Amino acid sequence: MRLSNLADYAVVTMCAAARHCGFARVSAAVLAEETGLPAPTVQKLVSQLSRAGLLNSTRGAGGGIKLARPAAAITLADIVEAVEGPIALTACVEQERPECALGERCRVRPHWALVNEVLRGALADIPLTQLARVPEEMKLEA
Amino acid sequence: MRLSNLADYAVVTMCAAARHCGFARVSAAVLAEETGLPAPTVQKLVSQLSRAGLLNSTRGAGGGIKLARPAAAITLADIVEAVEGPIALTACVEQERPECALGERCRVRPHWALVNEVLRGALADIPLTQLARVPEEMKLEA
DNA sequence: TGCAAATCGGAACGAATTGATCCGATTATG
């Protein structure tokens, strides 16, 4: 029931990347420095996020990564699924392949599917723009 | 983001126990046989569920376990929390102790708290009675 | 055109949590 640390870090990394949206490409090392996360970990996350189609990576000198889509079109659900795979609380609701020993007789599965949909909906309702927005309190205390 | 297998088994076990509610106490071995789960696993689950106050266990010959409360007063959230501890997607929202390095400056945490509350609400809305109820389709195919 | 620097991508290692199993402590019964 706990989100993996990688997924948590991925959200922070995407937030940092969103702040550079529109500017030149950013290297993974810069994002690591800004977020305070270990550089190798950020590299691994960038790889996964690129494969998932959330980031566009350019190799070579002067390369780096940038958002593949506008920040408004990226949601928390996208980021979590990119790192952890499909959102599935139980094995029952995963990719329509019920591996439960009870099979179709399981009375609990329909309820799990409902809870799963509620959770996914809550994550899909939060766009990256909302996460990257700086609250007013932070501006005041700065 | 995945529920542990123990929690899944706990739900099945509680469902089986609810079917015996009102009758004599049931032993963990019987529940294991009915659910098809390994007997030692069911024993461990019964211990945890008893400590959490969801089951009342009686030792000695002829002992066993029974629901500590009416099935209508037990929700999915209760069972999950009994096995996995407090429902917390991230370490930020756990027991009001933010261990995040960013501390109060984290802009993501309020959103996690919201998602966490939505998830908990979805689990708390499903009572054990609803899980243990046998659908009409099952009666027909039997 | 060739070299060099900087980047991403995948693979390998170590650690932690989870899951299953076993044995001892406890208690009502005959």
Added chain:
DNA sequence: CATAATCGGATCAATTCGTTCCGATTTGCA
């Protein structure tokens, strides 16, 4: 009072997670 059956805690293996490292690829400059 002895017995038998039960729960409770402790121990051990396995899978997954998290971190780290090294190689392949590409662009920029001389």
